[in-house]
Amino acid sequence: MRQSTLLLPTLREIPAEADTVSHQLLLRAGFIRQLAAGIYTYLPLGLRVLRKLEQIVREEMDRSGAQELLMPAMQPAELWKESGRYDLYGPELVRLQDRHQREFTLGPTHEEVITTLIRQEINSYRKLPVNLYQIQTKFRYERRPRFGLLRGREFLMKDAYSFDTDWDGLNRTYNTMFETYQRIFQRCGLRFRAVEADAGTIGGEGGTHEFMALADIGEDTIASCTCCDYAANLEKAVSKAPVRMENSQSATDTLPTPEHIHTPGIRTIQDLTNHLHIQATDIIKTLIYLEDEQPVAILIRGDQDLNEIKVINYLNAVTFQMADAQTVKQVTGAPVGFAGPYQLQIRVLVDEQVANMRTGITGANQADTHLKHIVPGRDFTMMDTGDFRNVSEGDLCPVCNDGTLVFHRGIEIGHIFKLGKKYSEKLQATFLDPQGKEQVMIMGCYGIGVSRMLSALVEQHHDDQGMKWPSSVAPYQVHIIPISVKDTTQMQLAEHLYLLLQDKGIEVLMDDRDERPGVKFKDSDLIGLPYRIIVGKDAGEGFVELVERADGVKRRLSVEEVLSVFEN
Amino acid sequence: MRQSTLLLPTLREIPAEADTVSHQLLLRAGFIRQLAAGIYTYLPLGLRVLRKLEQIVREEMDRSGAQELLMPAMQPAELWKESGRYDLYGPELVRLQDRHQREFTLGPTHEEVITTLIRQEINSYRKLPVNLYQIQTKFRYERRPRFGLLRGREFLMKDAYSFDTDWDGLNRTYNTMFETYQRIFQRCGLRFRAVEADAGTIGGEGGTHEFMALADIGEDTIASCTCCDYAANLEKAVSKAPVRMENSQSATDTLPTPEHIHTPGIRTIQDLTNHLHIQATDIIKTLIYLEDEQPVAILIRGDQDLNEIKVINYLNAVTFQMADAQTVKQVTGAPVGFAGPYQLQIRVLVDEQVANMRTGITGANQADTHLKHIVPGRDFTMMDTGDFRNVSEGDLCPVCNDGTLVFHRGIEIGHIFKLGKKYSEKLQATFLDPQGKEQVMIMGCYGIGVSRMLSALVEQHHDDQGMKWPSSVAPYQVHIIPISVKDTTQMQLAEHLYLLLQDKGIEVLMDDRDERPGVKFKDSDLIGLPYRIIVGKDAGEGFVELVERADGVKRRLSVEEVLSVFEN
Incomplete structure (x- = not known):
């Protein structure tokens, strides 16, 4: 491709709207343009x-035996x-009506469609x-589209759906x-971790893993072990x-009884x-929450954070949200900041780290x-004790005996x-088993955010000058x-290389624009192709400079040597 | 691909919903399934x-110098x-509101988006x-989705938009x-004609051509010359x-004056x-029409049909529709069926074939x-005379002197x-010319109905047994x-050929299902791949039967001979 005719509008300034490095670089290098919030044109x-x-994605899915x-x-x-x-699904689901007022959605995901299809076609x-x-x-109508392609309203996905006769089958498919x-x-060149995850909206009865590209701007925190997988x-x-240390009756007897402390206006852990x-x-x-309209208290040690998902799963709650000030007042008799479990008349959930304290200070x-x-155990019940907190860095790994947890984004x-x-x-996707008995199919689903990978790649592969x-x-x-399109020796050699490399099946972009070298180099750094061949003053002797974008290594090479670099 | 694992649900019955051969065959051969009216899944x-x-489409567009x-x-x-x-655009435009009540459309076409993009990026x-x-x-919300993929509400298009500095440039791009x-x-194997067309909704100031796949179910009529292009x-x-024959004053004088005929209940040409x-x-x-709310009469010879588009273009009308009975009564003083130009007080458009009649019978x-x-000319004015009719088969070609017009669908x-x-x-897409003067870009647009081609191909390439x-x-x-998957000799030879052909880069489907030969052949005819290799009783001698779907020609060939058929 000749750059003079290519729609490749690079920008020197960092666009004000761009909130992350990948977003900035994709805009600056002329890879994308925004049409509306979270909606992009791919140049x-x-x-x-x-x-x-x-x-x-297609090649590997096909190789796995999946069908497109x-x-x-x-x-x-x-x-x-x-x-x-x-x-x-709530307000994220795109809803519309056709000209006959029939209701439709624009699919953020296709479980319903594929299950209905398979119900009809496979029995x-x-x-x-x-x-x-x-x-x-x-x-998907994101509440707050941002980070360029990372959280968009229109995006490219690979979604797969598997149908097995039983759980063993699903486990095999899942592992594949x-x-x-x-x-x-x-193959795409991403640094990533596969992590255990919560099933969220899509739900499901079995396991689930997320594949996380490691990047500081990531919206998710990953905890991983320093020693094992x-x-x-x-x-x-x-x-x-x-290890649970039970407060024995005798041990409890020796402890002092609850005692009031005057704490005027002291509402936070920090203040306390x-x-x-x-x-x-x-x-x-x-912490006072409303679980399906009912108030519930959750006790967490002062240095730790509540994990709402764990509580939701423990309670099997449909709705779960922090109680407002009025509810807190009603339930505890005190303003926010002074709640405590002692003589509290609602259900109390106790994190196991709290259960392990000898005594504590509470509202x-x-x-x-x-x-x-x-x-x-003495001053409040421990009927509902469990793991309700976020893990902390340095916590012991739950699997091996050697490692501790570290965090990544x-x-x-x-x-x-x-x-x-x-x-x-x-949706009644059933089949007849070998005995002629009707059984329900066992499903899995598998998503990849294809357009998202583009941003993740740039987050991982760039430097101050541009993408890599x-x-x-x-x-x-x-x-x-x-270097100069007016120099015929340079242009002849450049054209020669352009054709030779393309004959070898190498994809080549040639900057045939009549621009200053500085402009060309800046654009080239920004675009970040793996190899750059500079045809300059040594062109007459048949020599060029080959620069690798990844590490900046430069080599003065003859045309033959350049070609040999691209021999497989 | 092994057919035993492929989602390829063929049907013996013709689905009731299918209204054309292509629609029936695409459903029966398991190529598509309907999800809602005009909305299909591609299996x-x-x-x-x-x-x-x-x-x-992509290869040829790239070759033309266009960028994707x-x-x-x-x-x-x-x-x-x-x-x-x-x-x-009316009710065909899909309109929706996001969660913040901002209005969006789902693009049936992208002139607005691309013009805005180019306005920003090219100056x-x-x-x-x-x-x-x-x-x-x-x-697009089709009023009446039908014919399978031919008139759908969600469909695949290639759309291209060109920007030139002047009309000469546009003409070159257009020709390319x-x-x-x-x-x-x-390349796709379609029989087609490129025809002059009307610009319709997309509009434009220059020419336009439609590319028409010839097929009896086509919704459009094409007139073409028997001799020239x-x-x-x-x-x-x-x-x-x-050739206009003017009625001279003297000639007119000799003609009888208008005379009433009693025609009770005779309202149609046929009856008359x-x-x-x-x-x-x-x-x-x-014919009485309303042009932008004003009544207008159009005179057409009794054997011919009005061409509304020609009238609209002549009048430069924004709205144009047949008048209702009440308006006809008001304008002519008579019920529908008895209108005539004599002493009529509204504007009268006269088709040139009517202008050429010596006398005629009217309401x-x-x-x-x-x-x-x-x-x-004597009994009504011919101020507005023009071509307002559809051409008829047998009319003389407007370009050459030899041919007459024939019709195709x-x-x-x-x-x-x-x-x-x-x-x-x-949308203010302007640029600076070499003199630094601001000029408006000259645009072209170019569409291909990709999913539609699939149906058109089946309409052209099929027989009673299925697709070709x-x-x-x-x-x-x-x-x-x-023929029999239980016969190991047959299966070994089949597997051998399956691998050998794939090694040559040939795409092969193998029917490894444990089904009767009749079932397999019926499905094979339906699916209509170009070549069929039947591995049967001669497998032991290393012979198979090669059948070409297009013409049914059968050959008994050795494995080597089969392979040589697929050498390029």
């Missing part, structure tokens, strides 16, 4: 990367009502298992997908449970530690007052689910830059 | 054909308001011309696209204008010819009454437009059918 170079990512199809974006709303997700165990995928534009995903992300999303991560000269680990935080359910000498680029019967039961594309997904492999 | 085989069509990009489906409604199309003649295309899912389209449709859509087609024992060519039809603007001896598969300044002016795919777009090239 020619951006689209080339997208298509390469798509092709790697293409489902519509427009889905009848009835299907979503049948599965129960029409209401559950015997002999046609199973089957794993079907598509690579398709998806729509796990390995396929690893190959895909490796254990890695989990913070929502899901657990640490080794503390300062005021009383104690550690956060001495405090028991009491007194009375304005400007706390209590000390609060003893778990990650961008979710893939997610695999064991759905089980969640959709097949509701891994060869497997680079828009072109080689950038030929004649 | 694996259907998707393979779609991807091949897409790839041919990808614009969003969701478009801010403001852009459509800026171009003035938000209201004009100098040095960056022009540029031709940008995308292959993308489009949405014309030739590119011819190559694309030829002339071909046009019926809306646009003209025939050689008749029967009743009066005359020819339809003796009658002048008077008398009075119930149950007609007039004879109505003389054009066609499916529109491509459409190219010279848009000129229609969008660039409204041209090699260039067949989902697989070869269908290997072992």
Whole structure:
């Protein structure tokens, strides 16, 4: 491709709207342009990367035995009502009405469509298992679109859906997908971790893993072990449970009874530690939530954070949210900041780290007052004790005996689910087994955010000057830059190389613009193709400079030597 | 691909919903499934054909120098308001609101988006011309979705948009696209004609051609010359204008004056010819229309049809529709069926064939009454005379002196437009010319209905047994059918051929299902791959039968001979 005719509008300034490095670079290098919040046009170079990512995904999915199809974006709303997700999905679901006022959605995901299709087309165990995928534009009304392609409203996904006769089958398919995903992300040049995750909205009865590209701007925290393979999303991560030290009756007897402390206007853990000269680990935080309209208290040690997902799963709650000030007042008799478990008349959930404290300081359910000498088991019940906290860095690994947990930030680029019967039961995707008995299919689903990978790649592969594309997904492999297009010797050699390399099947971009070398080099750094060939003053002797974008290594080479670099 | 694991649900029965051969066969052969009216899922085989069509389009567009990009489906409604199309497009435009009640459309076409993009990114003649295309899912609320993929609500399009500095440039780009389209449709194996057409909703100031796949179910009529290259859509087609025979004053004087005929309940041309024992060519039809709320009469010879598009273009009308009975009564003083130009007080448009009649029979603007001896020019004005009729088969070609017009039915598969300044002016896509003067870009746009081509291909390539795919777009090239999967000799030879052919880069489908030969052959005919290799009783001697789907020719060949058929 000749750059003089290519739509490749680079920018020197950092666009004000761009909130991350990848967003800035993709805009500046002319890969994408925003049409509306979270809605982007892929310009020619951006689209080339997208298509390469798509092709790697397609090749590996095909290799795994999955079959590609293409489902519509427009889905009848009835299907979503049948599965129960029409209401559950909330305002993120794109809803529309056709000219006859029939309701449709624009699919953010296709469980309903594929399950209905398979219900109609497959009715015997002999046609199973089957794993079907598509690579398709998806729509979702993000509450707050941002980070360029990372959190968009229109984006490219690969979604796959598997149907097995039983759980063993699903486990095999799931493992195949796990390995396929690893190959895909490796081929694309991404640094990633596969982590245990929570099933979230899509739900499902089995396990689920997220594939996380490691990057500081990642919206998710990953906890992983320093010694073994254990890695989990913070929502899901657990640490080794503390050895439970029961307060024996006699031990409790020797402890002082609760005692009021005057704490005027002291509402936060920070204020309390300062005021009383104690550690956060001495405090028991009491958090008041509404679980399906019912108030519930959760006790967490002062230095730790509540993990809402763990509580939701423990309670099997449909709705779960922090109580407002009025409810707190009603339930505890005190303003926010002074709640405590002592003599509290609602259900109390106790984190196991709290259960392990000998005594703690809590709110007194009375304005400007706390209590000390609060003893778990004596002063509040421990009926509902469990793991309700986020793990902390340094916690012991729950799997091995050697490691501790460390944290990383990650961008979710893939997610695999064991759905089980969640959709097949509701939508009646059944089959006849070898005995002629009707059985419900066991499903899995497997997503990859293809356009998201583009941003994740830039987050991982760039420097101050611009992007550094891994060869497997680079828009072109080689950038030929004649220093002066008016110098016929240089241009002849450049054209010669341009044709020779293309004959070898190498994708080449040639900067044949009549621009100053500085401008060309700046643009070239920004675009970040793996190899740059500078055709300059040594052109007459048949020598050029080959520069590798990844490490900046420069070599003066003859034409033959350059060509030999691209021999496979 | 092994058929035992492929999602390829063939049907023996003709689905009730299918209204054309292509629709029936695509459903029966398991290529597509309907999700909602005009909304389809492409199953694996259907998707393979779609991807091949897409790839041919891409290769030829790239070869023409066009650049691929990808614009969003969701478009801010403001852009459509800026171009003035938000209201004009009517109920076919998919409209939606995001969660913040901002209005969007789902693009049926992308003139607004691309023009806005180019306005922002290109401002100098040095960056022009540029031709940008995308292959993308489009949405349109068809009033009456039907014919499977031919008239759908969600469909795959290639749309391209060119920007030139002047009309000469546009003409060059347009001609390049014309030739590119011819190559694309030829490569895909379509029989087609490029025809002159009317610009319709997209509009534009220059010419436009439609590319029509010839097929009896086509919704459009094409008129083409028996001798030269002339071909046009019926809306646009003209025939050689008749030599105007002026009625001289003296000639008119000798003609009888208008005379009433009693014609009780005779409202149609048919009734009138029967009743009066005359020819339809003796009658002048008077049609009352409303042009932008104003009544207007159009006179057409009794045997011919009004061409509304020609009238709309002549009048430059914004709205144009047949008047209702009440208006006809008001304007003519008579019920529908008895209108005539004699003493009529509204504007009268006269088709040139009517202008050429010596006398004619017309309605008398009075119930149950007609007039004879109505003389054009004497009894009504011929101020507005023009070509307002559809051409008829047998009319003289307007271009050459030798041919006459014949009619074909066609499916529109491509459409190219010279848009000129229609969008660039409204959306201010300007550039600086070499003199530093601001100029408006000159645009063209070029569409191909990719999913539509799939249906058009089946309409052209099938027989009673099923589809017959041209090699260039067949989902697989070869269908290997072992007669009995329980026969190890047969299966070994089949497997051997399966691997050998794939090693040669040939796409092979193997029917390894444990089904009766009759079932396999029926499915094979239905799917219609170009070559079938039957591995049967001669397998032991290393012989198979090769059958070509196109012509049914069968050959008994050795494995070596089979392989040599697929040497290029």
